[in-house]
Amino acid sequence: AQSVTQLGSHVSVSEGALVLLRCNYSSSVPPYLFWYVQYPNQGLQLLLKYTSAATLVKGINGFEAEFKKSETSFHLTKPSAHMSDAAEYFCAVSDRGSSASKIIFGSGTRLSIRP
Amino acid sequence: GAVVSQHPSWVICKSGTSVKIECRSLDFQATTMFWYRQFPKQSLMLMATSNEGSKATYEQGVEKDKFLINHASLTLSTLTVTSAHPEDSSFYICSASAPGQGTYGYTFGSGTRLTVV
Numbered sequence: 310a311q312s313v314t315q316l317g318s319h320v321s322v323s324e325g326a327l328v329l330l331r332c333n334y335s336s337s338v339p340p341y342l343f344w345y346v347q348y349p350n351q352g353l354q355l356l357l358k359y360t361s362a363a364t365l366v367k368g369i370n371g372f373e374a375e376f377k378k379s380e381t382s383f384h385l386t387k388p389s390a391h392m393s394d395a396a397e398y399f400c401a402v403s404d405r406g407s408s409a410s411k412i413i414f415g416s417g418t419r420l421s422i423r424p
Numbered sequence: 425g426a427v428v429s430q431h432p433s434w435v436i437c438k439s440g441t442s443v444k445i446e447c448r449s450l451d452f453q454a455t456t457m458f459w460y461r462q463f464p465k466q467s468l469m470l471m472a473t474s475n476e477g478s479k480a481t482y483e484q485g486v487e488k489d490k491f492l493i494n495h496a497s498l499t500l501s502t503l504t505v506t507s508a509h510p511e512d513s514s515f516y517i518c519s520a521s522a523p524g525q526g527t528y529g530y531t532f533g534s535g536t537r538l539t540v541v
Contacts, residue, residue, distance in 0.1 A: 343530070352430070352517055352534040353468075399467065403530075409456040409475065409521060412530055414468045 311336045313383075313400045315415035323423045328372075328387040330418050332400030335381065342383045343401040343412065344374055353399065359383060370394070395422045426452050428520045430533025437508055437540055445503045445536045447518030453498035454520035459491075462515040462535075474501055508540045 316331040334340055341360050345353040357368025364376040374385045383400060400415040427450040437443050447457060456475050460468040472488075474480040474495035482488045490512075492504040501520075505512055517535045 345532075350515075350535070350537060352428075352532040353519075354532075355530070409473065411458065411470055411473060412519070413470070416467045419465075 311340065311402045311404060311413050313342075313402045313413065313415040315398075315400050315418050317418055318416065319419045319421065321421040321423060322390050324392055325389050328385070328390045328394065328420065330385040330398050330400075330420065332374075332383045332385065332415060333381050334383060334400075334402045336402055336404065338404050341403040341410075342374075342376060343403070344368065344372070344383075344385050345399045345401060345414075347397045347399065347417075356385070356398075390420075390422050392422050392424070395420055426520075426522075426531040428454075428518065428531045428533045430518055430536055432536060433534060434537040435539070437538070439509055439540055440507055442504055442506045443508055443538060445505075445516055445518075445538075447501045447503070447520065447533050449499045449520040449522075449531070452520075452522050454501070454522050455498065456521040457495055457501035458519040458521070459493060459501075459503050460517045460519065462517060464515075468517060471503075505538065508538070510540045513538055513540045 312335045314333045343358045344356040347353050356372050357366045359366050359376045367373045372387045398418050401412045403410045403412045429448045431446045459471045462468045471486045472480045472482045474493050476495050476498050480493035495501040515537050518533045
């Protein structure tokens with residue numbers, strides 16, 4: 310069975326500060342890992358994904374994440390937070406079976422940006 | 425890029441009635457569609473997986489007779505909430521998948537907020 314754990318249900322940073330959202334995964338097979346962002350009353354937008362190519366993955370809006378197998382982690386970072394980054398962020402995992410594989414989501418982290 | 429359209433974006437219905445939510449892949453053929461449910465300030469919980477032309481596979485604890493899923497074509501899946509009750513009020517999101525699609529398949533609709541009164 311696969312799962313992801315997001316540490317911290319709420320993270321608050323100042324505008325311009327580093328954003329770090331933590332995600333640890335559990336998987337019996339090499340995983341695909343994703344970060345999604347959700348704005349209020351909207352669907353999910355893919356920020357980035359890891360599918361076994363480079364371990365450092367760059368996504369949209371200046372976000373990036375590093376896959377660390379030894380730590381079973383896939384933390385999301387952004388060097389400088391912007392007010393528009395305030396949203397809910399979900400880490401997710403899937404197996405590599407096929408495009409019909411389920412995605413399992415973490416509990417989410419709400420990111421707040423202080424002016 | 426891949427686009428998934430979900431309709432309606434919000435719906436209010438009376439207790440005991442049924443509501444149908446549509447999920448369409450606009451520019452690709454979705455071999456698999458997923459339906460999720462999200463309660464306020466919570467994560468997405470997978471309800472069921474549907475493959476075109478076959479019966480949906482429901483997650484444990486999801487009532488298949490209450491949440492009817494149809495995936496009759498490669499571009500359309502529907503979720504019907506039958507005999508809706510206030511506890512069914514939630515945010516429902518679909519996701520469509522196809523081999524070779526850019527993100528390895530997972531494109532989400534914009535969600536449907538269902539309120540049962």
